[in-house]
Amino acid sequence: MITIEKQQIEEQIHQDWLQQPQSQICIAILDYLVRSNSQHLSHITYGSLRKVVGKAYDNQEILAAIQYLCGDRTHLLEPKFELIDNDDYFDISDDEMSKARETGQLLHPETGKLIGDFEDKVFIYFQPSSVVKNLA
Amino acid sequence: MDIENLSLRQLQNLEQYIPGLNRFPSRFLVTDYSKFIEILYKDIDDIIYQIQENPELRQNDGEDRLTIDIRDQLRRLGYDASHDSKFGGHADLLVKKGNFTWIGEAKIHSSYNYLWEGFLQLTTRYSTGDSNQRDGGIFIYIRQKNANAIIEKWKNHLLSKELPDYTYEECENRELSFFSTHIHIGSGRDFRIKHMPVILYFQPQDKSGRSKSEKKN
Numbered sequence: 001m002i003t004i005e006k007q008q009i010e011e012q013i014h015q016d017w018l019q020q021p022q023s024q025i026c027i028a029i030l031d032y033l034v035r036s037n038s039q040h041l042s043h044i045t046y047g048s049l050r051k052v053v054g055k056a057y058d059n060q061e062i063l064a065a066i067q068y069l070c071g072d073r074t075h076l077l078e079p080k081f082e083l084i085d086n087d088d089y090f091d092i093s094d095d096e097m098s099k100a101r102e103t104g105q106l107l108h109p110e111t112g113k114l115i116g117d118f119e120d121k122v123f124i125y126f127q128p129s130s131v132v133k134n135l136a
Numbered sequence: 137m138d139i140e141n142l143s144l145r146q147l148q149n150l151e152q153y154i155p156g157l158n159r160f161p162s163r164f165l166v167t168d169y170s171k172f173i174e175i176l177y178k179d180i181d182d183i184i185y186q187i188q189e190n191p192e193l194r195q196n197d198g199e200d201r202l203t204i205d206i207r208d209q210l211r212r213l214g215y216d217a218s219h220d221s222k223f224g225g226h227a228d229l230l231v232k233k234g235n236f237t238w239i240g241e242a243k244i245h246s247s248y249n250y251l252w253e254g255f256l257q258l259t260t261r262y263s264t265g266d267s268n269q270r271d272g273g274i275f276i277y278i279r280q281k282n283a284n285a286i287i288e289k290w291k292n293h294l295l296s297k298e299l300p301d302y303t304y305e306e307c308e309n310r311e312l313s314f315f316s317t318h319i320h321i322g323s324g325r326d327f328r329i330k331h332m333p334v335i336l337y338f339q340p341q342d343k344s345g346r347s348k349s350e351k352k353n
Contacts, residue, residue: 046142
């Protein structure tokens with residue numbers, strides 16, 4: 001198991017974003033992931049990350065930071081996908097999501113029926129990655 | 137806009153403010169080598185367009201400075217990108233995703249022989265041409281006018297080298313770029329290179345530009 005120092009990730013974030021707001025946003029999310037129990041963070045929504053970083057930042061700044069944190073460079077967040085259909089929630093696997101984005105078609109996980117305009121009904125949420133779980 | 141739950145549609149709609157945002161889920165989901173390269177090239181095109189917006193600020197930048205800017209933009213998109221990594225030499229730009237590796241060589245255009253040196257570095261020094269790295273790229277920073285004419289001459293220069301099984305194809309997403317393919321000397325397999333001009337020409341001919349140039353002379 002490879003452990004990474006939190007400080008090392010913080011340095012990387014500062015190096016990559018310099019004085020831009022994303023530095024502070026990424027550090028706030030990193031702190032949140034570290035201080036929270038990973039088991040209680042199985043469903044982090046965009047809204048919950050907005051609360052974590054405070055009201056000082058706009059959607060563009062926060063989304064750019066989240067995109068960065070999901071990437072291979074730091075890989076602190078693991079994006080997950082769910083279909084919300086009439087208040088029912090269905091997890092969509094990475095494979096299903098890949099196929100849907102490739103073909104433009106998503107089949108309902110239960111009924112097998114084609115979902116019209118699935119981009120409106122599929123939502124992204126996040127989980128802490130294995131990197132967070134192994135942070136020293 | 138107050139977003140609680142983020143849908144794929146909202147990501148699409150926010151793309152106009154954050155180039156590449158709509159590709160973010162695909163960038164993360166990709167497990168297929170060809171798809172990795174396809175998404176990477178779209179992201180690099182966006183970065184090149186961004187760099188080209190301010191050529192006046194880039195007139196004194198060297199190859200390293202320009203390439204580090206591309207690396208930094210890729211990193212902000214989440215890529216594991218590095219500059220000057222030891223990889224059979226010191227590759228100008230290295231992007232890794234798991235076992236997949238893409239190598240870019242960068243040259244400020246001064247002569248076609250100089251570009252050819254870059255081509256040789258990429259194909260005979262840095263890359264193995266194996267299945268996990270059967271693509272590479274050459275950034276051609278162009279401060280002269282008419283990038284299109286320079287790229288056409290570069291194409292002909294490559295043709296004259298009679299590389300084994302050499303072919304080239306246009307780039308569908310960006311007319312100035314093109315792809316070449318030839319047999320990689322190391323692997324004996326097809327190796328495809330994207331040739332990517334970066335337009336840095338800046339000699340404005342309006343009144344203000346003319347007077348600045350006269351003062352210099």
